[in-house]
Amino acid sequence: MTKRVLFYVQHLLGAGHLVRSAIICRALSEAGLDVHLISGGAMADVDAGGASVHQLAALHCAPGNFSRLLTSEGKPADDAFKSSRRDMLLALFRALKPDILITEAFPFGRRQMRFELQPLLEAAGDATPAPLILCSLRDILQTSRKPGRDAESAAIVNARYDAVLVHGDPAFARLQDSFTEAEAIRRKVRQTGIVADLARRRWRHGVNADAQVLVQAGGGAVGAALMKAAIDARPLTLLKNSPWLLVGGNNMTEEDVLRLRGRAPEGVRVERFIADLAARLGLCALSVSRGGYNSVAEILHARNPAVIVPYAQDNETExxxxxxxxxxxxxxxxxxxxxxxxxxxxAAIDAALSHPPPESGIDLNGARKTAAIIRDMLG
Structure with missing residues (x-):
């Protein structure tokens, strides 16, 4: 009988958590599992392969305020809204009767979703037979801002979870470097390698003399500042005659996009969204982006020259x-x-262009290894 996986993910600002989860679900489905992806964020067009996608009433956060949950209408999520969402999630769990339950980030992150995740974990623990409970976790965590948070996460893992799938290569980043209680959960950690979409093209030096410079800004006011700097940096670089594509992301306002288009000279294209953005990495002359997990995974796979401008506001450390x-x-x-x-x-662009990156040696096969680990746990 085909084993069933229920994978819960909540993206709150960008869609990075959902994109990574979809890549994993695609691999799980290809491994012969019946996969159901439950998304609690804004609807987004992602490729989950053969997985079934279930959409909860969407919640998101405003930039810089992750403690305040907002509905798709921009209103604060009240108790009635949260109760309705919780009931829908529990109904899906009871109807699907999964053999494995996976929560993305929680209990290391997404604490604002405890109103539905704690009841879900309780329902899983009370089920007969009880499913295996796993956490899907990126390799580097946001440094905890409150004393005791890491210990709280470790306690939940040890009480409720069968394993923590850390999507990283310890030769690159170790869990203990960003999580102080790593030793307390050591026996439950399974390293998978970085989750990258290995179907994407890889960059080849000198293939296309007209290749674009690709700037991914990440949205918001901070993203607009990066795009403005990129426009003004272009005439100072070795790539001043190349076409530049600047993509702000869904969180960038239309007002910012229009303002940047007015500033952009000929040869610079400004867009809020590009459907095939990740596919363009393997074709671009150089990439400028934030330092999020998915962006870096794509860069490591494509191996194109890259400049990273990490997001560091709101005490972000990851x-x-x-x-x-x-x-x-x-x-x-x-x-x-x-x-x-x-x-x-x-200066960074010219330096990156002059010294193409070496082979990283970092394990990027995280999706397939995740599937292999889960198949092994199922026996």
């Missing part, structure tokens, strides 16, 4: 740490957000 690790290996040039200027960005 991207800056990932940038440091990349720079230490010569895999990308990094410009700290506080030092971002046309001049600093142009």
């Amino acid at each position: 991207q800056a740490f990932r940038g440091q690790l990349l720079a230490a290996r010569g895999l990308a040039r990094v410009v700290a957000e506080e030092y971002l200027s046309p001049e600093s960005l142009a």
Whole structure:
């Protein structure tokens, strides 16, 4: 009988968590499992392969305020809304009767979703037979801002979870580097390698003299500042005559997009969204992006020259740490957000272009290894 997987993911700002989860679900489905992806964020067009996708009433957060959950209408999510969502999630669990339940990020993150995840874990524990409970976790965590948070996460793992699937290569980033209680959960950790979409094209030096410079800004006011710096940096770089594509992301306002288009000279295209953005990495002359997990996974696979400008506002530490690790290996040039200027960005672009990255040696087969680990756990 085909084993069934229920995979819960909640993206709150960008769609990165959902994109990574979809890649994993695709691999699980290809491995012969009956996969059901439950998404709690805004609807997005992702390729989950043969997995069935179930959409909860969408919730998101405003940039810089992850404690306040908002509905798709931009209203605060009240108790009635949360109760309705919880009931739908529990109904799906009871109807699907999964053999494996996977929660993305929780209990290491997504604590604002405890109103539905704690009841879900309780229902899973009470089910007969009870499913295996796993956590899907990226390799680098946001440093905890409150004392005791890491210990709380470890306690939940040890009480409720059968395993934590860490989607990273410890040769690149170790869990203990960003999670203080790693030793407490050591027996439950399974390293999978980084989850990258290996079907994408890889960059080849000198293939296309007209290749674009691809700038992925990540949206919001901070994204607009990066795109403005990129526009002003272009005439200072070795790629001043190449076409540049600047993509702001869904969180960038239309007002910002129009303002940037008015500033952009001929040869610079500004868009809010591009459907085949990841596929363009293997064709671009150089990439400028934030330091999020998915962006870095795509860059490591494509192996194109890259500049990283890590998001560092609101006390965020994850991207800056990932940038440091990349720079230490010569895999990308990094410009700290506080030092971002046309001049600093142009210098980093020329340096990256002059020294194409070496083979990383980092395990990028995380999706398939996740599927193999789960098949092995099912017996």
